[in-house]
Amino acid sequence: MTPDITTLAASLPAALGLFVSYQAYRGYRRHGSATMGLLAVGIVCFTAIPFALQALLAPALAWSDALAILAIVVSYNVGLVAILWSLRGDGR
Template sequence: MPLASITAVASALTAVLGLFVAHLAYRGYRRHESRTMRALAIGIVSIAVVPYLILYLFDPILDLSDAASLLAITLSHTIGLAVIYRTFDR
């Protein structure tokens, strides 16, 4: 199996698992009206799902350069981490 195929499969599994975990966090938000769980769901989607969408959906459609794709993915990770950081009590 070529390395590109392995990478695509691993990325897809990460996105699916991220969606599942985000779904669980969102259910926790709905059940307990917890803003923390909602923020956690948003953070997980930003870290695990959005980069997959950028790389395999938006990149081919918009014909992004490597630098633009990398910037968009890095910004998505940063936003996700910032949202998750905000869930911690100070």
């Protein structure tokens, strides 16, 4: 695959994740639900931020592959913890 197709294929889940996060954020704003806010943060950390780190930030800052992977894994873990907290339902 060419790099353009790979970047496009990687950007689609990020864009869809941003859309889903926006919908969760709207639910948070409309109903004041902390669980929806946490869900929005978790989805962004799990979909959009890793793409931004890999495709934009790492090349711009000339990060090593190891540092880029570490940043992506940290983003995944933050996202999963936020989603877990949102599923607990108490907003803590």
